[in-house]
Amino acid sequence: MNIIERNEKSAQTFQIEIVETLSTTVEVVAEDEQSALLKAQEMYRNEQVVLYPDDFIDTKFVVFQ
Template identity: 70%
Template sequence: MMKTDKKLNRVFQIEIVETLSNIVEVDAENEQEALLRAQDMYRNEKVVLYPDDFIDTKFNIFAQK
């Protein structure tokens, strides 16, 4: 009988996460209000993050079952 060294390829799921960051100034009475206003500005596209705001890339591998 002939022995074969065949490696079986498996499929892996790799998550690629890019982090963008920008600091905006918000006038508010307290931290909670400032955070809500910043979130509203972002959701309404008054603050937009661009490729120049890039900070980091991470790669996460998910275990296969």
């Protein structure tokens, strides 16, 4: 058995999840916290708030076997 055959037998397949976190802060005028949250979510869904690469915060790698 040569080196190539041994390496192929010991090779495994891994699934790696890559998660990038983007973040921004928006000001919302509302009567209470819940209403403000709903307004912010609606703004995001309607693309009034868009996150860009400049809003990058972190990258995380998670290994699944």
